[in-house]
Amino acid sequence: MRKRGLIDFLLPASVVVVLVFFYIPIATLVLFSFTSSRFLSWPIPGFSLRWYGELLADRNFWAALTNSAVLAAVATVLATTLGILGAFAWMRWRFRCQRAFQVLTFAPLLFPQLLLGVVMLLWFSVLAGWLNTSPGLWSAVIGHVVYITPFAIVIVSVQMYGFDTSLEQAAEDAGASRWQVLSQVTLPLLWPGIFSALIFAFLLSWGNFYITYSLSGSARTLPTYVFSGIAVGSSPIYPALATLTFAPALVLIVIVDVMRRRAARRRAGA
Amino acid sequence: MAEPRSWRDGAVRLTTLPLIAIFGAFFLVPLVMTAVLSFQGTQYYRLVWTWDLKIWRDVFSQWHYWSIMLRTLSMACICTALCILIALPVAYALVTRLKDWADHVTLLIVFAFLTDAVLKTFGWVLFLDRSGVLNGMLEGLGFGKAALDVLFSPFATMIGMVYSLLPYAIFTIALSMARIDRDLVLAAYDSGASRWRTLREVTLPLARPGIVAGAVLVFVLSLGVFLEPRVMGGGTSPMAAELIRQSFETRVNWPLGAALTLVVIVIGALSLALFGGLALGAGRRARA
Numbered sequence: 001m002r003k004r005g006l007i008d009f010l011l012p013a014s015v016v017v018v019l020v021f022f023y024i025p026i027a028t029l030v031l032f033s034f035t036s037s038r039f040l041s042w043p044i045p046g047f048s049l050r051w052y053g054e055l056l057a058d059r060n061f062w063a064a065l066t067n068s069a070v071l072a073a074v075a076t077v078l079a080t081t082l083g084i085l086g087a088f089a090w091m092r093w094r095f096r097c098q099r100a101f102q103v104l105t106f107a108p109l110l111f112p113q114l115l116l117g118v119v120m121l122l123w124f125s126v127l128a129g130w131l132n133t134s135p136g137l138w139s140a141v142i143g144h145v146v147y148i149t150p151f152a153i154v155i156v157s158v159q160m161y162g163f164d165t166s167l168e169q170a171a172e173d174a175g176a177s178r179w180q181v182l183s184q185v186t187l188p189l190l191w192p193g194i195f196s197a198l199i200f201a202f203l204l205s206w207g208n209f210y211i212t213y214s215l216s217g218s219a220r221t222l223p224t225y226v227f228s229g230i231a232v233g234s235s236p237i238y239p240a241l242a243t244l245t246f247a248p249a250l251v252l253i254v255i256v257d258v259m260r261r262r263a264a265r266r267r268a269g270a
Numbered sequence: 271m272a273e274p275r276s277w278r279d280g281a282v283r284l285t286t287l288p289l290i291a292i293f294g295a296f297f298l299v300p301l302v303m304t305a306v307l308s309f310q311g312t313q314y315y316r317l318v319w320t321w322d323l324k325i326w327r328d329v330f331s332q333w334h335y336w337s338i339m340l341r342t343l344s345m346a347c348i349c350t351a352l353c354i355l356i357a358l359p360v361a362y363a364l365v366t367r368l369k370d371w372a373d374h375v376t377l378l379i380v381f382a383f384l385t386d387a388v389l390k391t392f393g394w395v396l397f398l399d400r401s402g403v404l405n406g407m408l409e410g411l412g413f414g415k416a417a418l419d420v421l422f423s424p425f426a427t428m429i430g431m432v433y434s435l436l437p438y439a440i441f442t443i444a445l446s447m448a449r450i451d452r453d454l455v456l457a458a459y460d461s462g463a464s465r466w467r468t469l470r471e472v473t474l475p476l477a478r479p480g481i482v483a484g485a486v487l488v489f490v491l492s493l494g495v496f497l498e499p500r501v502m503g504g505g506t507s508p509m510a511a512e513l514i515r516q517s518f519e520t521r522v523n524w525p526l527g528a529a530l531t532l533v534v535i536v537i538g539a540l541s542l543a544l545f546g547g548l549a550l551g552a553g554r555r556a557r558a
Contacts, residue, residue, distance in 0.1 A: 007465070011363035015375060018360050018440075021433070022382040025393025028403055032396055040396050042406030082289055089285040093275040101286055104293050110487070110542060112494015114511045115531050118518065122307060122528065123300035146296050149289070200384070207386035209497065223388045230392050230501070239396070242389040253381050257373065 026246065033239035040234055051236040052244070058237065064225035071137055071212070071221055072205040075144035079201045082145065083152020084194060090153060091160045109150040116147060117214025124215060140216040144205045151204060152197040159193020192263035199256045203249055301535075308529035315522040325525045329533065335513070339533065342510040345424070346492040349431045353488045354481060356432070357439035362473070364440075365447040383437040391430055391501040398426055398502070422504030430498030435491055439484040446480020447473070486545040490538040510534050 032040050036048035055061055086105050089098075108116055124139040171185045172178075187194070209223040216224065222245065226238050275282050311320040329335050364372045382390075397403045398421040408417040420426050450473060458468040474481075496511035505512070510530065517527035 008367075011359055011367050014356075014359040015363050015368060018356065018436070019375065019378055022379060022436075024397055025390045025433075026382060026385065028397040029389060029393040031403070041399070041401035042403045082292065085285040086289050089282065089289070092272060093279075093282060094272045095275050095277055095279075095282050095286075101290070104298070105289050108293075108297055110490055110538070112491055112511065112534070112538070114494045114496045114514070115534060118514060118527065118531055119300045119304050120296060121518075122524065123296070123303050126303070142292075142296050146293065149292075203384040207384060209386070209388045210494075223386050226386070226388045226392065227497075230388075230395075234392070234395075238389070238392060242386070242393070245386065245389075249384065250381060253377060253384070257377050261373070 026242075029239040029242040030246070031239075032236060033243040035236050035239075038236065040236060040239070051240040055237040055240045055244070060220070060225060061237075061241065064220045064222050067137060067216075067219050068206055068221040068223075071140055071144065071216075072202050074141050075148060075205040076198055076201040078141070078145045079148040079152050079205075080194065080197050082149045083156050083197050083201070084190070086149065086153035087156035087160050087193075091157050091163070105153060106150050108146050109154075113147065113208075113210035114214065117143060117211045120146070120211075121214045135215055135217040137216060137219045140212050140219070140221075143211040143215040144208060147208070147211055148201045148204050152201050155197040155200055156190065156193045159190050159196075163189065192259055195259055196256050199252050203252065206245075206249075304528045304531055307525055308532055310525045312523050312525060317524055325529045328526070329529050335530070338508060338510060338513050341507060342493060342534075343537070345428065345431065345509060346489050349428060349435060349492045350485050350489045352428070352432050353436050353439040354443075354485050356436060357443050357484060358481070361440050361444035361447055362469075364444050379437055379440065387434060387497055388501075390433070391497050394426070394430055394433070394502055395421060398429075421502065422506055424503060424507045427495075427499045427503035427507065427509075430502040431492055431495050434495070434498065435488045438487045438491065442484035442487060443477060443480045446477045446483075450476045482545050482548055486542055489541055493534050493538055 031044070033051060034047045034049070035044045036046040036050060037044065089095075090102055090105075120139070120143050121135065124135045124142075128134050128139070167189070168181050168185055171181045176184070207223060208221075209227060212221050213224050213227065220228070222241065226241065229235065229238060277283070307317075308325055309321050309323065311318045311322070311324055364375060368375065395402075398418075399405070400416040400419055400421065402421070404418060405416050409415060420429075454476070455468060455472055458472045459465075463471070494511050495509065496515065499505070499507065499509045499512060508516075510533075514527050514530045514534070517523045517530060
């Protein structure tokens, strides 16, 4: 073994420093959500749950919460379904112009989100004019699907990498129909990837600001509700909102991790 | 593993056509429309179909646009350099030193990454504010009132940009480092190379595709940041995204907004093509 030097201390230390950096704003929000003062300045004079009460009494908060939930639910289902299809087309076969197909379905991930939103807004304004409506939640759903599908494709593709097709072959030889093979062999094997894609898509949509901001018209989701709120003046109800939404997100991510680990163990055991 | 199939195959059609329809209708068509729009004009806040180059002449002749574009580019370059410099040791430590902890650390980073960006920037404002947590702590340590007054400056914008884009750099670099054959590194040690030399001559060159990919991703995405300059920078030094938003919303000049959007997209696409080619080339050379 080599002797331990300064570097053996510095490398793990860099990880710790970066983690602290990542959690500075998050911890700050949690801290301020329990303040008893109406001003968000340090030090906090005392602890109270008053701002949670004020937040829950705000009708705009509930409207934004409903919009966020509907938008995220619909966008998640659509983006993950398209992500599964896309992963098959990316990984399982070789066909003509596959490269072009991959570029097309990956490109939105490489776009600054605001520009993606703006470019789509131009088109949706035209479409809405033809259809005699105006941009709203429906256009935000489409925007989220275009932005999130590439992430879903990548996540499901990772699960598909190294997929053992002989299992499908065996099922087919045993007389299973194509549909049976898909629903009883292929999809269950891909399930950990599909599940991560679902959670990832949900959280990406739930926390998305840029695309919703460009495309949702007058409908507000939680991020745009907070954005317009802090533009007018900060209030401790926003840290309270942050703390309330952190808990379920953390639970979802831990579930994904447990699932992934269990799948990895099963694969190692097999 | 990948089996050749033709476009006439039902499964290929089923998996590709829905995606082609959606990405065509809501990604390609809007891009083309943006390009078309940039050749039109406006009069009294209304779009006029002029088909000329007036907007493009404006965009390239006015110093105002140049200065904002140059600021955006230099901020993007600094942000990219910082992200890579920070991500390199972190990714290296995650892959080589902290194997037992790597999963948990990754999970913590993913959680921070997926949290609502508006809330995170607001958290930074509360932390960096004159009467915020940082200055409160510094005052407690005897540094006096508002010792570090950095909020609403380009410096604060940079903190926010690095904060939101660093995960991309860490993950791409860690991914490419994890794929390095451990035996190559051990072989270098066995033949007497020092750790520093092994890092410089074996690990870094092999991780180059990941480093370049991370850098390009951070650079392209940092061209479009809007929340950080607005909320943390206080709008004092606007960047391209703010300019684009203003031309659409405040000035209602859609052709101008479309042209500026295209400028940013073209810069992003060019750097992608350039460095993407570089990363692929490096990967091929490393494997050979």
